[in-house]
Amino acid sequence: MAETARIAIIGGGFIGRSWATLFAQHGHEVVLQEPNATSRAAMFPAIRASIDQMAEAGLITEAAGDVLDRITSVSDLAAALDGADYVQENVPEDLEVKRALYRDMDRLADDTTVLASSSSSITCEQVCSELAGRERCLVAHPANPPHLLRAVEVVPAAFTSETTVERTVSLLSGVGQVPVVIGEIDGFVMNRLQAALAREALALVSAGIADADAIDSVVKHSLGLRWAFMGPFETMDLNAPGGFEDYALRYGVPFARLFGEDRWPVGAVASVHASRRKACHLDELDDRRNWRDRSLAALVRHVRQQKR
């Protein structure tokens, strides 16, 4: 894809506007399509407010007007897709709505245009399997809002081409995102992890062990601060002398028993340990722990300084 691509954003709601902000901030030419006139009128003031907030936080230095100049709005789908290199779709999570839209987009867009969906739950397989151009379709599910949070779950269907995945990953990396290619599964990774934590938290509330405030306090003053810069596996990897495998030896059985299971799955433990060792050799673990401790102290100071 060219350094400056033409990006069509379909749907001018919260997520669509945030995508438009992100792509325009990084120099791309953005066409933001929204059929509803009232919603369309609200888009630019909302985007401007996002840019102002980023400027206030020191995340952007370019003048808001210059970023906004790279975004145009249209009501018509065909006009949005005309000449687009990449399409990011953000319509409601309704299978029939998405299917009808993708039939139109597949007909209107150039053969090589990537059609990416922001869907948080509906898979590409469900929406696109009947399309002639299904190989250029996939899901690119962002964290919310994508102009601030970098994670994007890139979820190809079995029929999605390698080229489509590569072009999507390349485009998203180029605008500072962290695209993560994963397999198709209900809820993808982000919402499955969120739902697993929420399920246990609600069970603790149901059992009268803790209320919502207690649970939020525990997470934000402990696990959340580690997961904010390491994620759960690196956190555990650094919390045992011999890395994740050692952690699993120490805590795998008691943690599994909390949920009526005997142990953690052996193959998954080996896989996680192998991934971690690619990122950080055993003899580098102590250096990494020093990095973690410095990062944690700096993060704690940052959070304590913020207004409540």
Place this chain on the structure above:
Amino acid sequence: MAETARIAIIGGGFIGRSWATLFAQHGHEVVLQEPNATSRAAMFPAIRASIDQMAEAGLITEAAGDVLDRITSVSDLAAALDGADYVQENVPEDLEVKRALYRDMDRLADDTTVLASSSSSITCEQVCSELAGRERCLVAHPANPPHLLRAVEVVPAAFTSETTVERTVSLLSGVGQVPVVIGEIDGFVMNRLQAALAREALALVSAGIADADAIDSVVKHSLGLRWAFMGPFETMDLNAPGGFEDYALRYGVPFARLFGEDRWPVGAVASVHASRRKACHLDELDDRRNWRDRSLAALVRHVRQQKR
């Protein structure tokens, strides 16, 4: 408890040293008991390194030497408990080891001395039910390390007195911690939530959906950044126009179905919503969302500026 209390820390390993650092930093007189001479010799250099790291991060301004002057080390348990207002125990997670120690502590300590355990899994009920002074015993399980992370799970047994809980909460709040009183359950809240997330993450690895690196990337560039300053329930509360109850209407069923369940537990949803409304009325939600967005942008900037 007096403004300046005498604190006995039992066990000079990583957690014991961190507790000693925290209490001494806040002006208390600390006696750190460690029977092993080699471990005892290593304690002060390690504590000094922690204080230096805090100073580097701007978390402490007092000279390290002044903080260290408030910590003395002893090998003998009786000497440590002599005149102690509060005891924080940090011996290995071995039921028989803890039982033997608590028999000695209950005999040696003043009647009014609080005996708090850093145990991450063994409950006060298991260790202390036979003791004459069991009403002054409880668990105070810290996040690791307590001199940086504020969450402390305060877990009384059925026989623990109200006064013991109140004195513990007051002392911990006074040194800047966030004590959270919860009911007794295996793993308490912190490790149950960590284990629930780890369980789902390992299942995704087992199923070949994502590897460890992908999962860590998704969490640290999305959920982790929100949980670091809000916790999971406030995150969800702010993510639906009508608060948590509205969020549950939108996502409760699809999230529950990921785990083969029909819906989220109705009573728990109502309880969480009620807790959230005590913290933030419905008509204050928009202000709180603005706070969230500013906090998130500032946190994102902080994390991006840190060295990898």
